[in-house]
Amino acid sequence: MTATLIDGKAFAAALRARLAEEVAGLAGRGLVPGLSVVLVGEDPASQVYVRSKERMAAEAGMVSIAHRLPAETAQDDLLALIRTLNAEPTVHGILVQLPLPAGLDAQAVVLAIDPAKDVDGLHPINAGNLASGVPALVPCTPSGCMMMLRDRLGDLSGANAVVVGRSNLMGKPMAQLLLAANCTVTVAHSRTRDLPAVCRSADILVAAVGRPRMIGADWIKPGATVIDVGINRLPPEPGADKGKLVGDVDFEAAKEVAGAITPVPGGVGPMTIACLLDNTVEAACRANGISRG
Numbered sequence: 001m002t003a004t005l006i007d008g009k010a011f012a013a014a015l016r017a018r019l020a021e022e023v024a025g026l027a028g029r030g031l032v033p034g035l036s037v038v039l040v041g042e043d044p045a046s047q048v049y050v051r052s053k054e055r056m057a058a059e060a061g062m063v064s065i066a067h068r069l070p071a072e073t074a075q076d077d078l079l080a081l082i083r084t085l086n087a088e089p090t091v092h093g094i095l096v097q098l099p100l101p102a103g104l105d106a107q108a109v110v111l112a113i114d115p116a117k118d119v120d121g122l123h124p125i126n127a128g129n130l131a132s133g134v135p136a137l138v139p140c141t142p143s144g145c146m147m148m149l150r151d152r153l154g155d156l157s158g159a160n161a162v163v164v165g166r167s168n169l170m171g172k173p174m175a176q177l178l179l180a181a182n183c184t185v186t187v188a189h190s191r192t193r194d195l196p197a198v199c200r201s202a203d204i205l206v207a208a209v210g211r212p213r214m215i216g217a218d219w220i221k222p223g224a225t226v227i228d229v230g231i232n233r234l235p236p237e238p239g240a241d242k243g244k245l246v247g248d249v250d251f252e253a254a255k256e257v258a259g260a261i262t263p264v265p266g267g268v269g270p271m272t273i274a275c276l277l278d279n280t281v282e283a284a285c286r287a288n289g290i291s292r293g
């Protein structure tokens with residue numbers, strides 16, 4: 001069996017095209033959605049993502065401003081920037097790129113963000129609303145995964161979904177969204193007993209552990225839908241300057257067993273950025289009392 005490829009890159013491009021139309025309509029009414037991305041330190045991978053977010057926001061007709069701060073930035077200075085962005089009416093979305101350099105308290109920074117501008121959906125108000133079934137700003141990566149699952153499977157009711165990974169940014173909100181879609185949800189992690197057997201019970205398998213190619217073919221139920229959230233850079237081959245980007249799933253092996261699978265790159269990553277733009281439009285509309293169609 002050879003799996004259907006879930007083309008996140010194409011899906012994201014279509015979503016961004018729809019957003020560009022919506023943004024053009026909003027701009028005609030004098031509202032230009034604005035996103036501020038805060039990047040502390042010089043992590044090269046983070047710099048690539050932040051540039052990509054800026055470019056795609058601009059292509060969708062939105063304003064995106066990156067704030068680049070040195071790794072030695074003091075906690076109070078970072079909090080002061082967040083407070084300035086909270087008070088700035090042209091900024092509708094604030095994203096602080098994680099992880100922060102050592103010495104900075106990410107929890108305190110997230111708490112300082114106005115929940116209405118928290119386009120990462122990390123503030124406890126948004127996380128709590130999601131868990132309570134109240135409309136919330138939902139973390140971008142899980143939203144992108146849900147869009148691809150709904151597109152592929154339609155109704156998810158009754159499906160056995162296994163999420164491997166329990167981070168606040170991905171595993172936990174993913175589990176909440178799957179639960180809200182009436183799946184039977186298992187959240188597995190590094191201490192789970194017999195992880196391969198747990199994964200093999202999944203009709204929907206979402207891998208978000210950050211271990212390159214950990215999930216092999218024999219961990220996958222034949223015909224399952226596999227969403228690979230991992231973005232792992234392998235060490236470069238001799239002579240190459242950049243290592244290969246791989247997921248948490250051994251794609252070449254898994255595609256012979258799964259019913260459908262997302263590739264890395266070109267799967268969840270591009271959807272994350274498109275959903276970030278969607279959240280920014282959502283925040284801008286809510287701030288201005290505009291209901292989206």
Ligand SMILES: Nc1nc(=O)c2c([nH]1)NC[C@@H]1CN(c3ccc(C(=O)N[C@@H](CCC(=O)O)C(=O)O)cc3)C=[N+]21
Pocket residue numbers: 046048049052095096097098099120140141231245264265266267268269270271272273
């Ligand atoms: N507060 C916060 N929110 C985030 O959402 C967040 C973060 N911090 N810190 C870093 C991670 C990483 N992340 C990615 C987004 C898009 C791609 C992406 O588009 N990847 C391309 C390939 C990019 C490449 O070639 O390097 C793809 O998968 O096709 C990757 C990674 C968001 N993150």
